[in-house]
Amino acid sequence: MGTCLGITTLYLHEAAPSARLYTLEGCPETAGVAKNVFSEAGVKGIRVITGNFDDTLPGVLESEKKLDLVYIDGNHQYDATVRYFNWCLPKVHEGTMLIFDDIYWSDGMKKAWAEIKDHPDVTATVDLFWIGLVFFKPGQAKEHFKIRF
Numbered sequence: 084m085g086t087c088l089g090i091t092t093l094y095l096h097e098a099a100p101s102a103r104l105y106t107l108e109g110c111p112e113t114a115g116v117a118k119n120v121f122s123e124a125g126v127k128g129i130r131v132i133t134g135n136f137d138d139t140l141p142g143v144l145e146s147e148k149k150l151d152l153v154y155i156d157g158n159h160q161y162d163a164t165v166r167y168f169n170w171c172l173p174k175v176h177e178g179t180m181l182i183f184d185d186i187y188w189s190d191g192m193k194k195a196w197a198e199i200k201d202h203p204d205v206t207a208t209v210d211l212f213w214i215g216l217v218f219f220k221p222g223q224a225k226e227h228f229k230i231r232f
Contacts, residue, residue: 085158107132155182156182165195
């Protein structure tokens with residue numbers, strides 16, 4: 084979520100070329116740039132979905148049985164971040180990783196990150212300062228790691 088130029092999406096595609104990959108972008112012009120980047124790279128199969136995340140994310144979630152990886156890098160507001168997390172929860176499984184970008188960008192994002200870490204379904208998090216990784220392993224003791232570099 085938050086395609087920008089599509090470079091990270093290309094990296095994700097390279098890591099798992101057979102995966103169903105959706106990239107959501109709110110700005111039509113930016114989505115167009117990303118589509119051109121994908122085309123120039125010769126990559127097909129990335130589904131670019133343009134529009135407000137509140138409008139587009141529910142349809143993507145409805146189309147999938149489970150989520151393996153979700154990278155949330157857009158609408159860096161407390162309410163939106165927590166909402167997207169909660170919308171994803173019914174589709175997570177033991178192998179799911181959620182990535183939240185800009186977790187210290189604002190007081191709202193810090194609050195959202197703290198709430199996500201404390202959620203009872205979250206069993207492990209890794210705080211890389213700019214990015215937070217969230218894991219779900221039922222039966223595992225809750226652990227939070229903070230990497231300092």
